Amino acid sequence: MSTFVVLCVPFKRRSEAQTGGAIFDGTEKCWKASREHLAALLPFVPYRFRPDRKPPYLRPWMVPQALWGRNLRALLAKEDWDRIRKDAYDRSGSRCRVCGGRGPKWPVEADEGWQYDDTSRVQTLKGVIGLCPRCHEVRHWGKTMSAGRQNEALEWMAEINGWTRSVAQQCADDAMLQWQDRSRFLDWKCDISWAVKTYGVTPIEEGDAIAQKRNQSFVRQAREQYGSSGGLSSYIHHLFHGD
Numbered sequence: 001m002s003t004f005v006v007l008c009v010p011f012k013r014r015s016e017a018q019t020g021g022a023i024f025d026g027t028e029k030c031w032k033a034s035r036e037h038l039a040a041l042l043p044f045v046p047y048r049f050r051p052d053r054k055p056p057y058l059r060p061w062m063v064p065q066a067l068w069g070r071n072l073r074a075l076l077a078k079e080d081w082d083r084i085r086k087d088a089y090d091r092s093g094s095r096c097r098v099c100g101g102r103g104p105k106w107p108v109e110a111d112e113g114w115q116y117d118d119t120s121r122v123q124t125l126k127g128v129i130g131l132c133p134r135c136h137e138v139r140h141w142g143k144t145m146s147a148g149r150q151n152e153a154l155e156w157m158a159e160i161n162g163w164t165r166s167v168a169q170q171c172a173d174d175a176m177l178q179w180q181d182r183s184r185f186l187d188w189k190c191d192i193s194w195a196v197k198t199y200g201v202t203p204i205e206e207g208d209a210i211a212q213k214r215n216q217s218f219v220r221q222a223r224e225q226y227g228s229s230g231g232l233s234s235y236i237h238h239l240f241h242g243d
């Protein structure tokens, strides 16, 4: 592994990074720091290189079925969601918060960080960060599986966390079980007050209806894809038919 680490430096905080020991690589057009400087540059260090963090830096984080489609894109006006996601890109200098990388077609995508309370069944938004498409693919494991990209995603998860492939597979299996368990319930609520407080946005009136419509469409797609055969079929069947 290279002794230099790529950093996530927002445009506005360049001088702060420089003071901490970051250097700008003009050829690759990115900020870098040697490993001995990382402790002084923590806010800019991608999670996988942070000396104060331990793996997993990246794992599947699946949304219970009842909450599919219920996200900021559905619940907010387009310009508000655009502002929030662009701010997420800017805050990491358009680099992936987990690995420091960028995608080939577009650098980063916005990932909503949800926390789940399994007792009250509330999904609470904790923040939005920029992730490169490869890392984002690991987070949205169900979508990645249905696109037939689980091998690539497993390898990436193993590499980022410094795991063997079988440890990554176990982590993905655990995530699926957790998803299955959470998806048995239909009364999940979604709390986006973080966005309301942080950005002063107001959820749109029709947001609930839009989210519901998207949920139905995603569920229909899943039924069509997994309804007859395949690894997901047994519990998808259980979810919809209850037997």
Ligand SMILES: [Zn+2]
Pocket: 096, 097, 098, 099, 100, 101, 131, 132, 133, 134, 135, 136
């Ligand atoms: Zn990444």
